[in-house]
Amino acid sequence: MTPPATAPTARGDLGDDVATAHILVTTGAGGVGKTTTAAALALAAARAGRRTLVLTIDPARRLAQAMGLEELDDDPRQVELEDLPDGGELWAMMLDMQTTFDRLIDRHATSPERARAIKENRIYRTLSSSLAGTQEYMAMERLHELHEADGWDLLVIDTPPTRSALDFLDAPKRMSSFLEGRLLQLLLRPGLAAGRGIGRMVGASASAFMRVAGKVTGMGLMEDLAEFFRNFEGMYAGFKERAEQVLELLRDPDSRFVVIASPEPPPLREARFFLERLEQEGLHAAGLVVNRIRPEVPRDPSDSAIERVAEAQPDDRQGRSVAGALWLLRDVRNLAGRQRRDVAAALYGVTVPARVDVPLLGGDVHDLAGLDTIATVLTTGKTR
Numbered sequence: 001m002t003p004p005a006t007a008p009t010a011r012g013d014l015g016d017d018v019a020t021a022h023i024l025v026t027t028g029a030g031g032v033g034k035t036t037t038a039a040a041l042a043l044a045a046a047r048a049g050r051r052t053l054v055l056t057i058d059p060a061r062r063l064a065q066a067m068g069l070e071e072l073d074d075d076p077r078q079v080e081l082e083d084l085p086d087g088g089e090l091w092a093m094m095l096d097m098q099t100t101f102d103r104l105i106d107r108h109a110t111s112p113e114r115a116r117a118i119k120e121n122r123i124y125r126t127l128s129s130s131l132a133g134t135q136e137y138m139a140m141e142r143l144h145e146l147h148e149a150d151g152w153d154l155l156v157i158d159t160p161p162t163r164s165a166l167d168f169l170d171a172p173k174r175m176s177s178f179l180e181g182r183l184l185q186l187l188l189r190p191g192l193a194a195g196r197g198i199g200r201m202v203g204a205s206a207s208a209f210m211r212v213a214g215k216v217t218g219m220g221l222m223e224d225l226a227e228f229f230r231n232f233e234g235m236y237a238g239f240k241e242r243a244e245q246v247l248e249l250l251r252d253p254d255s256r257f258v259v260i261a262s263p264e265p266p267p268l269r270e271a272r273f274f275l276e277r278l279e280q281e282g283l284h285a286a287g288l289v290v291n292r293i294r295p296e297v298p299r300d301p302s303d304s305a306i307e308r309v310a311e312a313q314p315d316d317r318q319g320r321s322v323a324g325a326l327w328l329l330r331d332v333r334n335l336a337g338r339q340r341r342d343v344a345a346a347l348y349g350v351t352v353p354a355r356v357d358v359p360l361l362g363g364d365v366h367d368l369a370g371l372d373t374i375a376t377v378l379t380t381g382k383t384r
């Protein structure tokens with residue numbers, strides 16, 4: 001009676017994407033398994049003979065250690081693996097936002113002096129780490145750099161733990177519109193660029209930000225702000241163009257999004273929105289991964305049979321254990337069934353090229369063996 005979760009043609013694995021895509025982006029609500037899936041997809045590609053780099057954002061400590069990523073240094077490091085076929089390599093790195101942003105400044109600043117002035121500026125240091133969407137944008141920017149550097153068969157990129165996966169798609173646009181923003185235009189008025197009229201500007205702009213900032217830290221901050229935007233002059237076009245190139249790279253048919261959800265309604269809803277958004281934006285979905293789903297339990301014996309047998313157990317140690325195990329079986333089966341109904345309901349009418357169910361494993365995935373288990377499911381759709 002439940003409607004089909006996906007079009008009947010949906011593949012049950014991502015093996016084709018692992019073998020042919022140039023970029024795979026893992027995305028989804030917080031905590032659903034983006035980082036784990038990114039690492040597992042990259043491992044699968046290396047095992048398929050591809051030179052692969054995974055750019056992780058926030059790996060759990062033990063997973064980072066398992067991949068040889070003790071420090072965050074913005075350089076790809078090769079993961080030691082045995083039995084890889086010819087050409088197969090796995091490299092991993094963590095995103096260092098600040099370094100990426102600094103390089104972007106170096107690239108677009110009109111002179112090395114201006115680049116230095118910006119990087120030393122207090123406003124820049126705050127902005128580069130706290131502006132909403134910066135981390136998302138820097139991830140995309142780094143991806144573009146790595147793509148240009150070439151030599152990678154596949155780049156797998158993890159996305160930041162944003163409140164909403166959709167924030168991530170908006171990041172390049174948000175970055176350009178921030179840079180073109182009204183505050184900016186006010187600050188760039190010629191009077192200010194010539195170093196005059198800062199006080200007048202504050203009153204005139206009546207910007208809440210300016211007033212608050214001025215109150216908190218005094219005029220030193222105002223000057224920093226003015227200097228920051230002055231040095232930024234001439235860089236907007238470059239920034240904007242770069243943001244467009246990033247989007248263009250993401251629109252390439254060889255760039256594909258792997259949308260991840262856990263089998264609960266909120267992350268499933270988010271995955272659905274995200275899949276719809278991808279289509280609107282002309283971006284390509286590789287498929288949907290439902291992660292940490294409970295393995296299905298057969299329908300025999302029925303709930304009433306289980307209940308009958310459980311209630312007939314004698315009230316001794318063995319009987320209580322048998323009854324407990326039977327109740328547990330019934331509950332787990334119901335939970336597994338409910339998860340599947342939730343998935344089907346949330347995805348009603350959604351078409352995806354592939355849909356993979358990844359089972360809930362016994363513990364956290366923090367080593368290469370765990371990643372291999374998930375990699376096998378992702379590429380074959382089978383647990384073994």
Ligand SMILES: Nc1ncnc2c1ncn2[C@@H]1O[C@H](COP(=O)(O)OP(=O)(O)O)[C@@H](O)[C@H]1O
Pocket residue numbers: 029030031032033034035036037059060161291292358359360361362363364365366374
């Ligand atoms: N299939 C799975 N079975 C068991 N644990 C999992 C599975 N997938 C991910 N995890 C665990 O769930 C936690 C969150 O995963 P993570 O990949 O960091 O999520 P995200 O990057 O989306 O925040 C981690 O501790 C990870 O080891």
Ligand SMILES: [Mg+2]
Pocket residue numbers: 034035036057058059158159160161
């Ligand atoms: Mg993560």
